[in-house]
Amino acid sequence: MSSTNLSFTDAFTSEIRQTFYQEHKALAHVMHLILFLLPFAGVIIRGLVGGVLGLTLSSSVTT
Numbered sequence: 001m002s003s004t005n006l007s008f009t010d011a012f013t014s015e016i017r018q019t020f021y022q023e024h025k026a027l028a029h030v031m032h033l034i035l036f037l038l039p040f041a042g043v044i045i046r047g048l049v050g051g052v053l054g055l056t057l058s059s060s061v062t063t
Contacts, residue, residue, distance in 0.1 A: 034058075 042054030
């Protein structure tokens with residue numbers, strides 16, 4: 001699928017994202033690592049509030 005035919009909102013559909021990450025597996029692994037480590041980084045940097053913020057950010061990235 002050509003990226004020139006996609007609108008901005010079409011790029012956020014589940015099907016398009018899934019296709020992108022299937023074609024870029026290394027980037028998908030990096031994203032999973034970031035999503036897993038973000039809450040822990042928040043706890044280390046800002047304590048419990050940072051952990052909650054990290055969980056909120058990581059969950060918003062996955063949706």
